[in-house]
Amino acid sequence: MFRQQLLRQVRLFSTTPIARKSPVETVKDAAKVVDRTISDVAVKGIEKGEQAAAAVKEAVPETKGQAKGQANEVAGQAKGKANELAGEAKGKAHELKGEANAKL
Template identity: 80%
Template structure:
C-alpha cells in the first residue's frame, strides 16, 4: 500500500521545463532587452563625454599668459589671411579692369 502511494506521487511530479512562456515573462524579457540596449547606449555616451572632456583639458591653456599667447597667435593668423585675401581681391580687380579697358 505504501508503494502505491509513492508511485502515484511520482507520476504527479514533473521535471520537464515549461515549454511556453506566460505573457508576463515575455514582457519581462522584452523589457530586459530594451534596458540592456538603453544601458549600452548610455555607457557609450558617458565614455564619449569623458573623451571629449580630456581633449578639451589638453587643448585648454593652463595659464593666463599661455591663453594670451594663443589668442595673439590666432589674431596674427587671422590678420595674415585677411591681408592675403585683400591682395588677391586687388589683383583680381586690376585684372578685370585691364580686360574691361581692352574691350573699350
C-alpha cells in the first residue's frame, strides 16, 4: 500500500523532447505543404503566361505599316500558290487530253 501511494505522488522527470506532434502542429505542417505546392504551380502558370505574352508580342506587328506589309506578303504567297496549283491543273488537263487524243 505504501508503495502505491509513493508511485502516485512521484512524478517522473524527463529531458527528452516530445516525439509526437500535437494535432494543431500536424495541421499547420500540412497547410504549409499545400501552400507551397499551390505557390509553385501558380509561379509556373505565371511564367507560362509571360512566355505566351512574349510570343504574341513577337508575332503581332508593332505598326499599321508592318501589319499591311505582312498581310500583303501572305496574300502574295497565297496568290503564288494558287497560280502554281492552277498551272499544275492545266498541265494535267493537257496531258489527259493528249492521252485521250492518242487513244482515238
